[in-house]
Structure formats: structure tokens, C-alpha cells
Amino acid sequence: MSFRFVAAAAVGVAMLAPAAASSQVLMQRDVSLRMALTIAEAALAECGSQTSVAVVDRAGRLRVFLQGDNANPHNIELARRKAYTARTFRQPSAQWAQNTETRNTGQRMLADVIPLGGGMPINAGGETIGGVGLSGAVGGQPKEEACAKAGIEKVADQLQ
Numbered sequence: 001m002s003f004r005f006v007a008a009a010a011v012g013v014a015m016l017a018p019a020a021a022s023s024q025v026l027m028q029r030d031v032s033l034r035m036a037l038t039i040a041e042a043a044l045a046e047c048g049s050q051t052s053v054a055v056v057d058r059a060g061r062l063r064v065f066l067q068g069d070n071a072n073p074h075n076i077e078l079a080r081r082k083a084y085t086a087r088t089f090r091q092p093s094a095q096w097a098q099n100t101e102t103r104n105t106g107q108r109m110l111a112d113v114i115p116l117g118g119g120m121p122i123n124a125g126g127e128t129i130g131g132v133g134l135s136g137a138v139g140g141q142p143k144e145e146a147c148a149k150a151g152i153e154k155v156a157d158q159l160q
Helices: 001-020 033-049 075-089 093-099 105-109 140-153
Strands: 052-057 062-067 121-123 125-137
Touching: 001 093, 033 062, 033 125, 033 140, 052 075, 052 105, 052 140, 075 093, 075 121, 075 140, 093 121, 121 140, 125 140
Parallel strands: none
Antiparallel strands: 052 062, 052 125, 121 125
16 A cells, blocks of 8 residues: 555544544433423413413424413514524523614524513523513513513423
């Protein structure tokens, strides 16, 4: 064999070794259906029948949606987008809205985000595993945020 062939083979093997060593099954925490339902029910009970509640998982996918008996039709989309925004940016949607008023304004152009309050991230330890968003509450966005917090508090023991 030529020296060139042996050297090329050695380089190829060396490049594959780190990739093989780092490949592994990811073990990630996520919002279960039961947890999402508990959060949504607690938040809806806190905010009333004019409210819609959405809970998304760590990937931003809708897990649970509850629409109060007297909620407006547009609240469905607003609640989902608030939950998605809180999950995506790992902070309350009101805080993100305030942060992007004058800086990082391009983030507001992303699909499915919305610069409105009423969304809260769901955190387990140091990681964000989902989000909850509300729309239509009497008392507006501050009340929606408080209801989202109440929903998360209902499962706080599972988020340690």
C-alpha cells in the first residue's frame, strides 16, 4: 500500500471517531398529555369561561387546547401562538414582546410568534419543556399570565 492511501485512511478513521463517540439516544423531558390537560384545566378554571387555553410541548406542537364555553373564535389561534412564543423564547410572551419592541425586531417576523402577553414557559429544572398560552380572559393579558402561572403551579411537583 502506498503511504498516501494509509495516511488518507488514518485521517478518515480519525474524523469518524468523534462522531461515533458522540452519537447517542437523546433523553429529553417533555410535557405529557396528562400534564398538559392538568395545566389547561387549572388555567381555565382560574380565568373563566370566556378564555381559551393552549399547551404546547418542547417542540412547540399543540398538546391540549381548551376553549371556554363563551370564548371568541379568534382566541384559539392567539392562545396557541402565545404558548408557542413563550416556549420558543423561554420566557413569558409579555417579556419577549417588550424585549423585541426596539431590538431583535426581526424575531417578530417569525411564523407563529406573537408579541402579546398571556404566554408562560413550562420549565422543568433548567430546561424549557413547553408553554401555556391564554386568550380572552376578563382582565386581559396580565390576568391571562396569572392564570397560566396557576396552571403550571398545579403540576409544580412534577417539574422538579
